Amino acid sequence: MSVAFRREGDDEHLEPKFEHPIPVGPNLVTARGLRQIKQRVVELQAEVAELTDETTRKIAKRDLRYWSTRQSTAELPPKPSGERVEFGTRVTFLLDGREKTLSIVGDDEADPASARVSFSAPVSRALMGMEPGDFGDFAGREDAIEILSIAVFPQS
16 A cells, blocks of 8 residues: 555644744833733643643643743833834834834734834834934835834833
């Protein structure tokens, strides 16, 4: 019989379970982001303690390892001044003539649908260090970005 038609067991066809990838670079977090990470660790610790199904427990333990690592490596940077685009600021800018507002947050707190973008995202990297009135390049286009305003969002 051809090897293509042989089936040794169900387990050999399951997708392998890998650790969650840790983003490269520093683990900068806002105060809100740190609270979310801590809450997730507490929830997962309780979940792991109560689970009896081994497969589900392994998945929860993998998640707990990820979030515990993120908690232990979290860095709260100093509060931004609001004079230039930095981690922890909300920036309003024109991109190709359209007004956009983004908050620059940590990797785990990022939610583009809520206008919270990771500091490591290309648009955030393009905005960093700019001040109101500055023009900047983005996606290979000169002066594609114009900074309109910068605000420090609440850190609580």
